[in-house]
Amino acid sequence: MNERLQTKLKDFATSLGADAVGFCAFDAPPSPLAPTLTHAVSIVVKLSDAVLKTIDSAPSFAYFQHYRTANALLDQIAFRVARVLEDEGYNALPIAASQSQGKNRPYNGVIPHKTAAVLSGLGFVGKSGLFLSAKYGSKVRLATVLTDAPLESELPVIENGCGDCNACMKACPAGAIFGQVPTKDGLRNIDPEKCSRYMKEHFQEVGRGSVCGICVKVCPKNKLKEP
């Protein structure tokens, strides 16, 4: 582990607005886009409690705008963290918070951000398929920087902590959440096609059906501020 570099990256990302930063090494290159990059920086940005509370049985415009702003902030942080890694002599690929890969790879990004975040010990994947930060619950967005810098996790992997809760499954209007404890990438315990179709059919007015946020909001791990 390169402690000096990890401290530098963490301090830098935090100064740019990251709420949590972690590091991990993969057993194998996680993306064919960058076959020599087997390590990652995972970056977490927390969403606003007040904005999440504007979501009811449908997404709000406030949530859609906030979601896009959080993604833009994450993209800026990842971009600049990658530049620091390059200045240190390493290769670095920043991966955007929102990772559309076109029609041939629906519901798949370059890598699942949540896998890097879990391997970095920052949280776990919930029954909702969302990443739940150990500190903030599901009220977060993520970005990742893949690199060949020898970064290592500073924290142990956290096991799923959903317990008997099924709030997300009960609240999902699409019936897309099965209520199963997920694998670490969380891609096999919800039906992303069902989720996407419901959003497109019912939430077209807000961001052309690209966001919902109901399962993000209802998670009790968020501990949303009262009132």
Ligand code: SF4
């Ligand atoms: S985003 Fe909405 S439709 Fe999709 S899984 Fe979550 S609650 Fe269900």
Ligand code: SF4
């Ligand atoms: S709502 Fe409950 S079951 Fe769903 S992710 Fe959160 S803690 Fe887990």
